[in-house]
Amino acid sequence: MMKTQITYRKLDGSDGVALVNGGISETQQAKQELANWLELPEASGSAAGRDDVDGRLRNGGIAPESVKFNHISE
DSSP, X not given: OEEEEEEEEBTTSOEEEXXXXXXXXXXXXXXXXXXXXXXXXXXXXXXXXXXXXXXXXXXXXXXXXXXXXXXXXX
């Protein structure tokens, strides 16, 4: 089974890692998976799409531009 490791930096400067099932092909998808994995609430008052997931991450204390992903296989 393919898994994807998502690394990110929190706004307080600390680093975080998430391990999600499946493959991810683009950063936007990685951001969405990370927001879901962390169970971050939907950002209120923002448009759907790219800004919405960035807002969810920011509200959750994560720097959206720091999200990176790397495939790993088991």
